[in-house]
Amino acid sequence: MISEKELIQGIRDKDPGVFEIFVRRFQQQVYYTALRMVSKHEDALDVAQEVFLKVWRFGPKLKKDVALDRWVYRVIVNTCIDRLRQRRHYETQTTSDNIILMSLPEKGVTPHEYAKQTEDLNQIKNALEKLTDRQRSIFVLRHFQNLKIREIADVIRAPVGTVKATLHQTLLKLRSLLGLGETNLSKREIGELNAAQNASQSTKKAANDQ
Amino acid sequence: MKFTCKDVQNRWSEYLYRELDERELNLFIRHLLECEFCRAEEARWKDLLTRLDGLGASEGIFDAPPELLATVKREIILEEEESPRKTFSRLAGWVAGAACVFALVTGGLVTGFEQLQHSVQSKKVKKPVEESVLSNIYNDETLQIYREEGILLEPTPKKNTKCADR
Numbered sequence: 249m250i251s252e253k254e255l256i257q258g259i260r261d262k263d264p265g266v267f268e269i270f271v272r273r274f275q276q277q278v279y280y281t282a283l284r285m286v287s288k289h290e291d292a293l294d295v296a297q298e299v300f301l302k303v304w305r306f307g308p309k310l311k312k313d314v315a316l317d318r319w320v321y322r323v324i325v326n327t328c329i330d331r332l333r334q335r336r337h338y339e340t341q342t343t344s345d346n347i348i349l350m351s352l353p354e355k356g357v358t359p360h361e362y363a364k365q366t367e368d369l370n371q372i373k374n375a376l377e378k379l380t381d382r383q384r385s386i387f388v389l390r391h392f393q394n395l396k397i398r399e400i401a402d403v404i405r406a407p408v409g410t411v412k413a414t415l416h417q418t419l420l421k422l423r424s425l426l427g428l429g430e431t432n433l434s435k436r437e438i439g440e441l442n443a444a445q446n447a448s449q450s451t452k453k454a455a456n457d458q
Numbered sequence: 459m460k461f462t463c464k465d466v467q468n469r470w471s472e473y474l475y476r477e478l479d480e481r482e483l484n485l486f487i488r489h490l491l492e493c494e495f496c497r498a499e500e501a502r503w504k505d506l507l508t509r510l511d512g513l514g515a516s517e518g519i520f521d522a523p524p525e526l527l528a529t530v531k532r533e534i535i536l537e538e539e540e541s542p543r544k545t546f547s548r549l550a551g552w553v554a555g556a557a558c559v560f561a562l563v564t565g566g567l568v569t570g571f572e573q574l575q576h577s578v579q580s581k582k583v584k585k586p587v588e589e590s591v592l593s594n595i596y597n598d599e600t601l602q603i604y605r606e607e608g609i610l611l612e613p614t615p616k617k618n619t620k621c622a623d624r
Contacts, residue, residue: 267534271527279522293523300530301537365512372513390475391510397477416471423506 252316259307267307271300277393278324284388285328287373291335295327302327321389321403329381375425383418386411461489466496474503 250258250269258266278299283292302323310319376384385404389395397415401408423429466489472478473486490496588611592601604610 264534268527268531271530275522275526279526289523293526293529296522296526297529297533301533304534304537368509369513372509376513391507397472397475412472412477415475416468419471419474419503419506422510423502426506426509428506428509429502 253312256310256312256314256316259303260310260312262304262307267304270303274320275300278320281321281324281388281393282328284392285325285384286331286335287377291331295324295331298327299323315402318399318403321393321395322405325385325389325404329385332381332384371426375422378425379418379421383414383421386414387418387422390415459485461485463489463493463496465489466493467499470499470503474507 250266255266255270255273259270275296279292279296282295282299283289286292286295299320303320376387379387382404386400389400389403390397395403397408397411401411404411406414466473466486469478469482469486473483478486490500592604592610596604601610
């Protein structure tokens with residue numbers, strides 16, 4: 249098993265053998281992140297190829313002490329954002345039917361259930377499409393790639409506070425888009441709730457004291 | 459210290475993705491135990507995450523396509539083959555550009571120099587002088603030489619101002 253340092257050195261030296269190991273090791277991560285970012289299989293495949301070509305081209309400039317994982321994520325995110333911009337430029341809006349790639353229904357799933365699942369997924373994909381590039385990057389890295397907020401901040405080169413706030417806004421937006429109830433309490437509602445809580449607690453306290 | 463609904467509301471994403479530290483998590487959970495409204499909110503948030511997880515679970519494509527590695531290899535080979543050609547064409551471009559600049563600069567310098575020379579020479583050309591001006595200074599032989607060289611102008615005939623009729 250080749251270590252990360254050896255991998256970095258191999259990429260810096262443009263060693264084809266090491267590079268193949270690198271592609272094999274990272275292809276799943278690159279493709280899956282790209283698929284979540286750009287939604288379409290063809291685009292994700294293109295992005296994955298481009299990411300590896302960029303790594304090959306810019307490999308000699310790679311710093312020796314770089315965190316390879318995060319650097320690759322940075323390349324993926326930037327390439328995906330470029331692709332999304334291009335798509336917005338040159339394509340008319342695709343219908344959600346074109347985006348969905350469903351597996352065959354499992355045994356025991358009725359056509360009705362299958363149709364409902366498809367509809368649900370369409371709704372989620374449409375909601376993800378409505379996120380901004382930054383929101384989508386942060387959400388994909390956190391939700392699907394399980395990166396910590398600190399790591400995401402490093403990948404997209406933004407302060408931790410910004411990542412936290414953006415993630416929060418993204419979840420609120422998704423919740424609203426997916427029709428899962430009101431997203432936010434108004435200040436007045438919070439005030440009322442806190443007042444009611446304090447009142448009930450003081451009543452309990454008074455009852456206990458007695 | 460206690461968490462209020464507002465505190466909780468600003469930290470839902472950190473709670474759901476387990477980003478709170480131990481102290482904050484305790485305060486958060488304690489609030490949830492006390493607040494019915496926030497418990498309902500938690501249920502909604504978890505519903506959202508479950509639905510989002512469904513996206514990954516229900517799709518047919520999970521693995522990177524097997525052709526990815528082969529395509530990348532092919533692209534790299536192509537790029538490496540084209541690389542010297544690209545370098546050569548880039549170099550040729552630079553050389554052609556430099557030659558153009560050199561030609562323009564040299565042409566400009568030569569033209570400028572020629573124009574300068576021409577203007578200096580034209581300044582050196584002796585202007586013809588009227589014979590009457592030099593006739594007092596030089597003798598007839600010298601004046602003859604100057605006349606032959608075209609340096610001396612023929613004396614302008616004086617205008618006859620007198621009217622012939624008078």
